Amino acid sequence: MQKEEGKNIVKMTVSGDNSETIATSPTEMIFEPILEHGVFRFDCSVEHRKAAFPSVSFKNIKDREVPVISHSVPAYTPTCVCLEEKQVVTFEFSPGTSFYGTGEVGGELERTRKRVFTWNTDAWGYGPGTTPLYQSHPWVLVVLPTGETLGVLADTTQKCEVYMNRGIIRITAPTAYPIITFGPFSSPTAVLESLSHAIGKNCFMPPKWALGYHQCRFSYMSEKRVAEIAQTFRDxxxxxxxxxxxxxxxxxxxCFxxxxxxxxxxxxxxxxxxxxxxxxxxMLDPGIKKEEGYSAYDSGSKDDVWVKQADGKPFIGEVWPGPCVFPDYTNSKTRSWWASLVKNFISNGVDxxxxxxxxxxxxNTVTKTMPENNIHCGDDELGGVQNHSHYHNVYGTLMARSTYEGIELADKNKRPFVLTRAGFIGSQRYAATWTGDNLSTWEHLHMSISMVLQLGLSGQPLSGPDIGGFGGNATPRLFGRWMGVGAMFPFCRGHSEVATDDHEPWSFGEECEEVCRAALKRRYQLLPHFYTLFYISHTTGAPVAAPIFFADPKDSRLRTVENAFLLGPLLVYASTLNNQGSHELHHILPNGTWLRFDFEDSHPDLPTLYLRGGSIIAVAPPHLHVGEFTLSDDLTLLVSxxxxxxxxxxxxxxxGDGYGYTEGRFLITNYIAEKHSSIVTVKVSKTEGGWQRPKRRVHVRLLLGGGAMLDAWGWMERLSRLLCLQKVKFQN
Structure with a gap:
């Protein structure tokens, strides 16, 4: 952007186009406080504010439209230029500012010099520079040199370009759309919690079984093969x-x-x-085969639920079944129709x-999707009747919503579990996500960590990659290493493409099998901790997996570390290099005490684990599946x-399932430990919830550093109405 001296015009180059477009000078956007303290809505003008479409990302649409009383003013005010039918918004920050977020995008963790496009796209075999991918998150997490953090949301469903470079964020999308900022607040966690108040927290508390290991393939070709896979895991x-x-x-x-x-x-x-x-x-796809006599097609045609062409006829596109029509999930009638099909489908034992x-x-289309001039009969609250360019990026989210609601209809006593490939910011209200059709390469193993973290930084806590890679054949070392890392991701699923070699944990020889077994045993021992993190995420909006700079946002050393992440106070350090195990790498740790430990399973292909000083996490005995866990199991407390x-x-x-936790049927236990002289006392400081504490043995393991531990056993007992842990003493 270059301003001509003495003239109230600017010359701009937009979206990589070398031609220059003449527009009026940038002007500061108008603002009003919304939602809560520190949240502001910006528009180019009053007219633009009136012309903006309703929000699809906000859980409560009115929260974006209704100002709140506040005497505060924004710390950063963007400028706006409108040219032709584009609105270009620019933020400027001081040197040393770091950028994150933007959702499902490959490449480096820190986003400086990154250009991201939001247009949900089937992107098989994507690379670190591929954009767009399957999901759209026009959202940037801005970490200032001081560690203070600001969130920037371009609240538009349209094609959007987000460019970040050297303290500049430039957002370009069709007119008119608002910008929402969150903060700056003292930490990135505070920003994400504020974001969750707008777009919703991880509204579905995942059923506990969804945090176990998932095995998938395109495809297990018969029920006999499925049974063989299941039996082999148990054997x-x-x-x-x-x-x-x-x-x-x-x-x-x-489908169905x-x-x-x-x-x-x-x-x-x-x-x-x-x-x-x-x-x-x-699996359920949106493409419904155009075939009379097929019940889903017949009922959908009767109810007139299909996306239309510009001429008003149902759009027909080629997908797996051949010629297909597509449900218009932007319309409540269609969503109800789909939900009823899902409800019936669930009766087959579908979980x-x-x-x-x-x-x-x-x-068979250049664009890989339907024409942008197709017509959707959207609900008024979503924007009404609009062409596909308006609803494209939220099509997958609205499908996931319909699926979620169908599962709810089938059984009110179970929590729905939906996984979606396409999504938009806010889709975590209905579904988990995975990082799409990745490849069996070391580059994709490395990139999977940043992608999972960026999704978490964009409000999507339950995500993970196809462990081992979807396309191509993994080597034993790559698969074992990936399983070691993947077992620590929020969502843990192995998946591989048709015509590739088998990619089950036992498919690569005995050594790799043993690595996979050890990695998954780790995950299952840590399930009480994972489940606790998801409850915290569900109630506060905090991410489950976070970059290690969350431990100290002021420490610039941590901002570009890509092979480590935090699970609360648990730090996971992995190697994504073929020729080096994690123990051979230099580990950059946040300031403070970080004590290394393992489960007597140390192996070069497994990540190195650290627990932050001042922390206690709960660990369970190893089990083969979540259903084996009981409340009388021994409980281990790792103390650092x-x-x-x-x-x-x-x-x-x-x-572990259902909604009893919303009615008080749960137990939250706060543990504290304190050392006096040579004695460490561990006890319960506070409890919440209506559950009685189960009587069980408690194994306390005091970390000493370098993998060393001291052990002691105690009992949980119910004494009157006070629940406490008997004192456990450690003699040096």
């Missing part, structure tokens, strides 16, 4: 909770059907899996649903004292 004592069914379970790729030869009795298969401690997740191809992907000889932590417990 080999490798923990797992979920088997997934890709599109080949269907009759000719027709089953192949009569290969999957003749899905209910019997589900019963077999349930009896062996497994859940079953099945969760996987929404794929919902960008929406369309074959700070420099003052103190530590604290909490544990959330409930039924």
């Amino acid at each position: 080999k004592k490798i923990p797992a909770d979920v088997i997934w069914m890709d599109i080949d379970y269907m009759d000719g790729f027709r 059907t089953f192949d009569k030869e290969r999957f003749p009795d899905p209910s019997a298969l589900a019963k077999y899996l349930h009896n062996n401690g497994f859940k079953a997740v099945w 969760g649903i996987w929404n794929d191809m919902n960008e929406p992907a369309v074959f 004292l700070d420099e003052n000889g103190k530590a604290e932590g909490l544990l959330f417990e409930d039924d």
Whole structure:
């Protein structure tokens, strides 16, 4: 952007176009406080404010429209230029500012010099520079040199370009859209908690089984093969909770059907899996085969639920079943129709649903999707009747919403589990996500860490990659290393493409199998901690997995570390290099006390674990699936004292499914530890919830550093109405 001296015009180069466009000079955007303290809405003008479409990202649409009483003013005010039909918004920050967020984008963790486009796209085999991908998050987390943090949201569903470079954020999208800022606040966690008040927290507390290991392939071709996979996990004592069914379970790729030869009795298969401690997740795509006599097509045509062409006829596009029509999820009537189909589908023993191809992907087109001039009959609260360019980026989110609501209809006593490929900021209200069709390469292993972290920084806490890579054949070392890292991600699923070699944990030889077994045992021992982190995320909006600079946002050393992350006070350091294990790398640690530990499973392919001084986390005995956990199991507390000889932590417990936790049927235990002379006392400081504490043994392990520990055992006892842990003493 260059201003001509003495003239009230600027010359601008937009979106990589070398031609210059003449526009009026940048002007400061008008603002009003909304939602809560520190949150501001900016518009180019009063007219632009009136012309903006309703928010789809906000959980409560009115929160963006209604100003609140506040005497504060924004610390950073963007400028705006309108040219032709584009609105260009610019923020300027001081040198040393770092950028993060932007959701599902490959490449480096720190986003300086990154240009991101938001247009949900089927991006098989993407690379670090590929943009756009499957999801759109026009959101930037700005960490200032002081450690203070600001969030910037371009609240538009349209195609958007976000460019970040040397203290500058420039956002370009069709007119008119508001910018929402959050902060600056004292920490990135505070910004994300404020964001969650706008877009919603992880509204579905995941069922505990969803935090176990998931095994998938495109595809397990018969119910016999599915049963073989399940039995092999149990025979080999490798923990797992979920088997997934890709599109080949269907009759000719027709959604809501089953192949009569290969999957003749899905209910019997589900019963077999349930009896062996497994859940079953099945895929549903948006493309419905255009075929009279096919019930989903007939009922949808009767209810007039399809996306239309500009001429008013249903749009027909080629996907897996052949010619397909596409439900218009922007309309409440369509969402109800889809939810009713999902409800009936669940009766086959389906535990969760996987929404794929919902960008929406369309074959045999240059754009990989439907025409932008297609017509959606959207609800007024979403923007009304609009063309596809307006609703494209939220199509997948609205499909996930419809699926979620259908599962809710099927059983009010179970928490829905939905996985979606396409999404928008706010889609965490309905679904988990994965990072799409990655490749079996070391580059993709490395990139998977940053992608999971960026999704968490963009409000999506339950995410993970296809462990081992979807496309191509992993080597034993790559697969084992990836399983070691993937077992520490919020969502943990192995998945591989058709025509690749088998990619189950035992497919790469005995050494790799043992690494996978150890990695998944780690995850299952840490499930009480994971589950607690998800409860915290569900109630506060904090991420489950976070970059290590969250431990000290002022420390510039930490801002570009890409092979480590935090799970609360637990720090995970991984190697993504073929020729080096984690123990051979230089670990940059935040200031303070960080004590290394393991589960007597140290291996070059497993990440190195640290616990922050001043922390206590809960650990369970190893199990093969979540259903084996009982409240009478021994509970282990890992204790890492700070420099003052103190530590604290909490544990959330409930039924692991259902909604009893919303009615007080849970137990939150706050533990404290304190050292006096040579004695460390561990006890319960506070409890919440209506559950009685189960009587169980407690194993306290005091970390000493360098992997060393001291052990002691105690009992949880109920004394009158006071719940406490008997004192545990450690003699030096």
